[in-house]
Amino acid sequence: MVYKVKVLVSGKVQKVWFRKQTQTKALEFGLTGWVKNIFNNAVEIMAEGNMDNLSLLLGWLQDGPPLAKVKKISIEWFECESEYKTFEIH
Secondary structure: OOOEEEEEEEEOOOOOOHHHHHHHHHOOOOOEEEEEEOOEEEEEEEEEEEEHHHHHHHHHOOOOOOEEEEEEEEEEEEEOOOOOEEEEEE
8 A cells, every 4th residue: 555644854954965865765765756945944755655665764764864963853644646756856
């Protein structure tokens, strides 16, 4: 079964290769969706895939790449429509 999750990550997550590393991990885990910088030095991620692989991404997001300092993560689950074909940086 395919699931969809929206994740907001805040802290020192911009200008530390967070989006690129998130894309690399998402593709490694076989996920589709996107990642983008948003207001207040946060990053927004929308990812689709099976629960095991989404859990791997969520676990990685707890720390992020080496230069990041994650302070807070919020997670929201949605019904999945399989609308993405790859994982992109916006």
